[in-house]
Amino acid sequence: MSLFSAWVCLFTRHASTDAAGCYHRLMDRTVAIALQVLDEAFWPAAKEPQQTSAVRLALHVLRPHAPKQWLIDYWEAAGSADPISRQQNMMRCLNGIRARVKPAER
DSSP states (O other): OOHHHHHHHHHSSOOHHHHHHHHHHHHHHHHHHHHHHHHHTTGGGGTSOOOOHHHHHHHHHTTTTSOHHHHHHHHHHHTOSSHHHHHHHHHHHHHHHHHHHHHHHO
16 A cells, blocks of 8 residues: 555545554554564674664654564664674564564554
């Protein structure tokens, strides 16, 4: 679903249940994209820290869906100086975030 079609679903005169369904589909899609951004930051982390604006935005999107400490730990791991521990800690945090977000998606 494109952002425009989601906007149309939310702000046109559909039945309230249809608009709520569009909103939940949009949120599920947004959460999935945020998880994908965090996942894609893993491989470049072998060469350089990944405290980028894309990662920061993805963590911000996940704030209502994951424990705050997991998000903070991921951000700190993404900026670690040691590449091996950086990747290990990023993956550990990402697995924890995924575990908490998955039940909410169902």
